[in-house]
Amino acid sequence: MSIIDTLLNDFFWRALIGGLGVALIAGPLGCFVVWRRMAYFGDTLAHSALLGIALSFLISVPLHLGVIITSVILAMALMLFSRNKTLATDTLLGILAHSALAIGLVALSFMPSVRIDLTGLLFGDLLAMTRNDLLWIYGGAVLILSLLTVLWRGLLMSTIHEELARVEGIPVERLRLLLMLMFAIVIAVAMKMVGVLLITALLIIPAATARRLANTPEQMAALAVLFGFIAVAGGLSLSWHLDTPAGPSVVVTAFATFLVVYGSAGQLSARPSA
Amino acid sequence: MSEVLVAIEDLTVRFGDRLVVDRVNLSLHRGDIITIIGPNGAGKTTLIKTILGIQVPTSGRIMRAQNLAIGYVPQHLSLETTLPLSVKRFMLLSGQSLAECESALARTGVSHLLKASVHHLSGGEQQRLLLARALVRKPDLLVLDEPAQGVDINGQAALYDLIRQLRDELNCGVIMISHDLHLVMAATDKVICLNQHVCCSGYPADISHDPAFIETFGRPVADSLAVYHHHHNHSHDLHGNVVGSGTSHSATGHEECSHEHH
Incomplete structure (x- = not known):
């Protein structure tokens, strides 16, 4: 107990434990972002987090909850908008991503009483990880991993072929909503770790790295978790020793891993990966 | 008369102002093979999606047999690498x-x-x-959206042959979209020519003489099919007799289109 206590009292260990928790859920969810081409969508949700923070201050709810609610509302708005196809999806996402970010910044500037570290929110803050954050991260991780386990086949099937899945009776729309909810949670809990501007990187890069070595969807998800762990541990060490910002350091480590894996795997096998 | 698997009445689908499927009636019995042909944008895919239950009709009725197991063969598997x-x-x-x-x-x-x-x-x-x-x-019902797309010419005939064999083995109904007019004409019980509305429908042999068909596909296509049919009528009839699945053949083979054609 005392060891755990010591660990949790140390901000470095808190950040590491929190970061590993985030990587645990970012791995499998990141795979879905890659498989379903939702990178830009994830980015849009992440950008809305700032608006969520402003909102949580306004109606005094916990930050994480405010961010989750805002992301879910935005996700649903996006789903509705994209149904009537007057604007291309990427245009729509571009509009909403940056508008959400800008509105969030403007809203926060209207609250001079709120002392907030904007750089920390945008790029992550190692020091900011509290015990409360750890609770949110691991609570979210338990929820998301349970949901993923139960819904795995349906999610996979609706990713592979949405219409085939529907014909086979899989509730595609409901699963899409649940996936949005899971994205919203991961954004809310990862926000302090890497910052809203870099969250998508934490979702995509480990998953993309894993693709090079995986032969099944499950292997890819597991490897994505592993590469996420490497990115978090490596990034935090880098930050600790060189005094670099934590969020960007994690992303830089993830990118370096990506380059190494793609470089070496390319030499090992000339065949295209299965 | 064998069991009705799917029946649709006055089915209409609109996307905004655009009329995609216009008052289509259709019924499919166990053992039937119905092929939907028609030009691009005729609403073929929309029609089968309505039958599959993944497209909601704007108006009209669709009835499916209870506990109908549907096997769907989509156009392709466009999977992210x-x-x-x-x-x-x-x-x-x-x-x-x-x-x-x-x-x-x-x-x-x-x-x-x-x-x-x-x-x-x-x-x-x-x-x-x-x-x-x-x-x-x-499946009780097999729905195929252009099953022979991307298949070479020898493979196409074999594929249609396989679909027919599967119909016999599973005793299921088959509804498919196809562009391979010659092969379809030889392999199908009933052809529906769709151009938003049902232009004409009936036995393959009759349909190529239909004025509505000729108007939709043009005289050269219709003539080439007519010639082809003259040649193949026997084997088609013979096949029908041997297999003995011709219950639906006794029904009116050819419904004249009730719409005006411009």
């Missing part, structure tokens, strides 16, 4: 046992691909995999 997936895994995602998946693959002639990645299949192999995926669910 980022998703690693083997043929075996794709089959198992149907929720059926490995033995059943293997026997479905064997039936469509692609059991050797069990370990292969779905990303490395040829057009023909992919269609046979999708067909196996539909079969493994033991």
Whole structure:
């Protein structure tokens, strides 16, 4: 107990434990972002987090909850908008991503009483990880991993072929909503770790790295978790020793891993990966 | 009369102002093979999506037999290459046992691909995999959207032949979209020519003489099919007799179109 206590009292260990928790859920969810081409969508949700923070201050709810609610509302708005196809999806996402970010910044500037570290929110803050954050991260991780386990086949099937899945009776729309909810949670809990501007990187890069070595969807998800762990541990060490910002350091480590894996795997096998 | 699997009445689908499917009536019995033909944008895919239950009709009625198991063969499997997936895994995602998946693959002639990645299949192999995926669910109704797309000319005839054999083995109904007019004309019980509304429908042999068909596809196509049919009528009739699935053949073969044609 005392060891755990010591660990949790140390901000470095808190950040590491929190970061590993985030990587645990970012791995499998990141795979879905890659498989379903939702990178830009994830980015849009992440950008809305700032608006969520402003909102949580306004109606005094916990930050994480405010961010989750805002992301879910935005996700649903996006789903509705994209149904009537007057604007291309990427245009729509571009509009909403940056508008959400800008509105969030403007809203926060209207609250001079709120002392907030904007750089920390945008790029992550190692020091900011509290015990409360750890609770949110691991609570979210338990929820998301349970949901993923139960819904795995349906999610996979609706990713592979949405219409085939529907014909086979899989509730595609409901699963899409649940996936949005899971994205919203991961954004809310990862926000302090890497910052809203870099969250998508934490979702995509480990998953993309894993693709090079995986032969099944499950292997890819597991490897994505592993590469996420490497990115978090490596990034935090880098930050600790060189005094670099934590969020960007994690992303830089993830990118370096990506380059190494793609470089070496390319030499090992000339065949295209299965 | 065999069991009615699907019946649609006055089915209409609009996308905004655009009328995509216009008051279509259709009924499909167990053992029937109905092929929908028609120009691009005629609403063929929308019509079968309504039958599949993935497109909500704007108006009209659609009735499906109780507990109808549908096997759907989509146009293609446009899968992101980022998703690693083997043929075996794709089959198992149907929720059926490995033995059943293997026997479905064997039936469509692609059991050797069990370990292969779905990303490395040829057009023909992919269609046979999708067909196996539909079969493994033991469908009462098989719905195929251009099953021979991306299949070479020899493979096409073999594929249509396989679909007909499967209809006999499973005693299911088949509804498919096709552009391969010659093959369709030879392999189908009933053809529906769709151009938003049903232009004409009936036995393959009759339909190529239909003025509405000629108007839709042009005289050269109709003539070439008519010649083709003259040649093949016997084998078609003979086949019908041998198989003995011709119950629906006694029905009115040819419904004249009630719409005006411009």
